[in-house]
Amino acid sequence: MRQTRSKNIGITIYILLLLTPVYWLLNMSFKTSREILGGLTLWPQNFTFDNYTVIFTDPSWYNGYLNSMAYVSINVVITLLVALPAAYAFSRYKFLGDKHLFFWLLSNRMAPPAVFLLPFFQLYSSIGLFDTHIAVALAHCLFNVPLAVWILEGFMKGVPREYDEMAYIDGYSFPRFFIKVFLPMIRSGIGVTAFFAFMFSWVELLLARTLTSVDAQPIGAIMTRTIGASGIDWGVLAAAGVLTIIPGLLVIWFVRNHVAKGFALGRV
Amino acid sequence: MVAWMNWTPTVMVFFAVIVAILTVMTVYELVAPCTERKGFLPIETTRGDRLFIGLLSAAYIHLTFLAVSDITLWAALTISVIWLLILLRWG
Amino acid sequence: MNKISDNRAWWLVLPVFLLVAFSALIPLMTVVNYSVQDIFGPGQAYYVGTEWFKEVLTDQRLRDSLIRQFAFSGAVLAIQIPLGIGVALMMPKSGVKGSLCLILVAIPLLIPWNVVGTIWQIFARGDIGLFGWAINQMGMDYNYTGDTLDAWLTVLLMDVWHWTPLVALLCYSGLRAIPEAFYQAAEIDRASKWAVFRYIQLPRLKSVLIIAVLLRFMDSFMIYIEPFVLTGGGPGSSTTFLSQTLTTMAIGQFDLGRAAAFSLIYFLIVLLISWLFFTAITHADKEK
Numbered sequence: 023m024r025q026t027r028s029k030n031i032g033i034t035i036y037i038l039l040l041l042t043p044v045y046w047l048l049n050m051s052f053k054t055s056r057e058i059l060g061g062l063t064l065w066p067q068n069f070t071f072d073n074y075t076v077i078f079t080d081p082s083w084y085n086g087y088l089n090s091m092a093y094v095s096i097n098v099v100i101t102l103l104v105a106l107p108a109a110y111a112f113s114r115y116k117f118l119g120d121k122h123l124f125f126w127l128l129s130n131r132m133a134p135p136a137v138f139l140l141p142f143f144q145l146y147s148s149i150g151l152f153d154t155h156i157a158v159a160l161a162h163c164l165f166n167v168p169l170a171v172w173i174l175e176g177f178m179k180g181v182p183r184e185y186d187e188m189a190y191i192d193g194y195s196f197p198r199f200f201i202k203v204f205l206p207m208i209r210s211g212i213g214v215t216a217f218f219a220f221m222f223s224w225v226e227l228l229l230a231r232t233l234t235s236v237d238a239q240p241i242g243a244i245m246t247r248t249i250g251a252s253g254i255d256w257g258v259l260a261a262a263g264v265l266t267i268i269p270g271l272l273v274i275w276f277v278r279n280h281v282a283k284g285f286a287l288g289r290v
Numbered sequence: 291m292v293a294w295m296n297w298t299p300t301v302m303v304f305f306a307v308i309v310a311i312l313t314v315m316t317v318y319e320l321v322a323p324c325t326e327r328k329g330f331l332p333i334e335t336t337r338g339d340r341l342f343i344g345l346l347s348a349a350y351i352h353l354t355f356l357a358v359s360d361i362t363l364w365a366a367l368t369i370s371v372i373w374l375l376i377l378l379r380w381g
Numbered sequence: 382m383n384k385i386s387d388n389r390a391w392w393l394v395l396p397v398f399l400l401v402a403f404s405a406l407i408p409l410m411t412v413v414n415y416s417v418q419d420i421f422g423p424g425q426a427y428y429v430g431t432e433w434f435k436e437v438l439t440d441q442r443l444r445d446s447l448i449r450q451f452a453f454s455g456a457v458l459a460i461q462i463p464l465g466i467g468v469a470l471m472m473p474k475s476g477v478k479g480s481l482c483l484i485l486v487a488i489p490l491l492i493p494w495n496v497v498g499t500i501w502q503i504f505a506r507g508d509i510g511l512f513g514w515a516i517n518q519m520g521m522d523y524n525y526t527g528d529t530l531d532a533w534l535t536v537l538l539m540d541v542w543h544w545t546p547l548v549a550l551l552c553y554s555g556l557r558a559i560p561e562a563f564y565q566a567a568e569i570d571r572a573s574k575w576a577v578f579r580y581i582q583l584p585r586l587k588s589v590l591i592i593a594v595l596l597r598f599m600d601s602f603m604i605y606i607e608p609f610v611l612t613g614g615g616p617g618s619s620t621t622f623l624s625q626t627l628t629t630m631a632i633g634q635f636d637l638g639r640a641a642a643f644s645l646i647y648f649l650i651v652l653l654i655s656w657l658f659f660t661a662i663t664h665a666d667k668e669k
Binding site for chain 3: 030117142
Binding site for chain 2: 119144145148
């Protein structure tokens with residue numbers, strides 16, 4: 023009994039420490055800039071939504087969110103479309119070079135984006151995709167597709183092959199079986215994969231920033247260049263930060279049981 | 291379209307050789323599939339694994355030569371090829 | 382599950398293969414091309430052989446950056462792995478409380494990396510940040526923008542804050558997979574808490590820990606945006622890690638040849654380490 027209590031106290035302290043920096047960001051986003059620079063206050067004395075108003079009314083701010091949303095959504099769709107059949111192949115069949123292909127995919131998840139930065143810039147410029155959403159979406163496939171294949175493969179392994187065989191006996195063609203029977207069975211796996219593809223595309227900035235300049239600029243890039251003539255407007259910056267955390271928070275409850283699996287490339 | 295890639299003959303030869311090796315290995319695998327076996331390496335490997343280990347160590351051999359000496363890289367290449375063959379046969 | 386041998390499965394993998402080849406192989410080939418040439422502009426390139434590699438391998442600045450990178454990744458592993466295991470052991474095993482814990486612990490992982498930088502940039506400042514202010518109040522002279530050691534510790538602390546939850550989550554899901562019977566047997570044997578951890582929990586965590594070490598090593602090895610936002614790589618170049626050095630070289634100075642040679646060496650290091658871990662993971666899978 024005493025053990026459980028000391029454990030509870032320990033985990034509570036850890037979580038409090040974990041949340042303090044986030045609280046500080048939230049706190050700052052509700053303060054006026056005079057209060058921020060005036061001194062340290064543990065909670066907003068003059069509670070204000072001004073910082074958020076700035077973001078929602080200034081196109082150079084809210085376009086950043088729209089751009090990020092756009093390329094992230096395109097990325098999720100592409101990732102799922104190509105990863106689903108591939109993961110099925112890996113989970114069901116042995117084929118020539120399967121292990122090496124699997125490793126090659128992994129190595130792309132591990133490779134630093136900085137390594138690919140230079141040729142990406144040239145590649146997308148040469149095919150006229152520079153500064154478009156589709157360019158960033160394709161670039162993010164570099165690490166999201168391998169991740170999706172790994173996660174989905176883990177889920178598909180859990181479905182016994184008897185289902186496949188029964189469907190064939192019942193006269194289903196492969197595409198019909200795959201869409202009508204198989205995909206509904208791994209619904210939750212697809213949801214989790216979509217979440218993580220969303221997540222990792224949403225948090226990445228190096229590639230997204232390099233491949234865009236004006237029309238497709240992500241919110242992160244806008245945040246890192248907000249140093250105006252009068253110095254940084256900390257309040258607006260904090261508000262922008264808070265708004266980027268919200269999408270993840272809204273959906274994490276639904277994937278809570280698979281959160282470790284997603285972060286661990288489906289290997290848990 | 292591909293001008294930005296700045297191809298040079300040396301690199302073309304390099305990739306051509308890699309592609310050739312991969313093709314030969316693929317055909318060989320189709321003709322005579324191999325199973326995992328234990329050689330002098332501490333882990334069980336297939337032919338493809340040994341090829342990968344050989345190529346990766348070849349890259350490191352070349353880099354080491356560049357970093358610590360001024361000897362011509364042909365020496366590094368010779369060592370790499372011999373090492374690759376040893377690996378494929380007995381690894 | 383026994384898999385069927387069928388090479389037609391390649392058709393299902395083909396889209397992934399083409400897509401990843403497009404965004405990985407073409408760039409890789411380009412990097413190899415750049416790395417053996419001195420490029421001034423379109424159509425103006427000289428073949429220089431392995432000059433760039435030689436230069437990069439003997440460049441003191443890059444060596445420093447590499448050493449810094451390894452020191453940082455080593456420190457990250459040394460702190461986060463034990464801490465993560467500790468947190469996982471403390472988390473409630475099940476129920477709503479367990480789920481709630483899980484989500485609260487996962488929050489830092491959901492924050493965009495540049496915002497992580499921003500959070501700590503604010504939080505650690507001496508004037509407007511709680512953390513910096515508190516340290517200064519305790520009588521310590523702390524300033525992460527001026528002092529090398531402070532900058533280092535802040536970047537490290539930020540990374541611990543950001544990524545320890547990942548290790549904790551992985552270990553937590555590993556711990557939940559241990560059957561209750563194991564603990565009951567240990568209780569009958571009157572095993573000490575340490576013995577339970579050493580002989581029941583730790584061996585069962587092995588495969589999860591391999592993945593945790595792999596992910597933490599690799600991701601800390603490519604860390605870029607967080608320190609870039611927090612310290613800008615300074616003071617001096619004390620918190621400039623490999624990715625930032627490379628990015629500055631490639632995009633900032635447009636030094637294509639050198640950056641390409643550097644990229645390839647960077648990539649080879651990553652490839653070797655991932656391969657070692659991949660082999661370890663497949664072996665752990667087999668033992669199961």
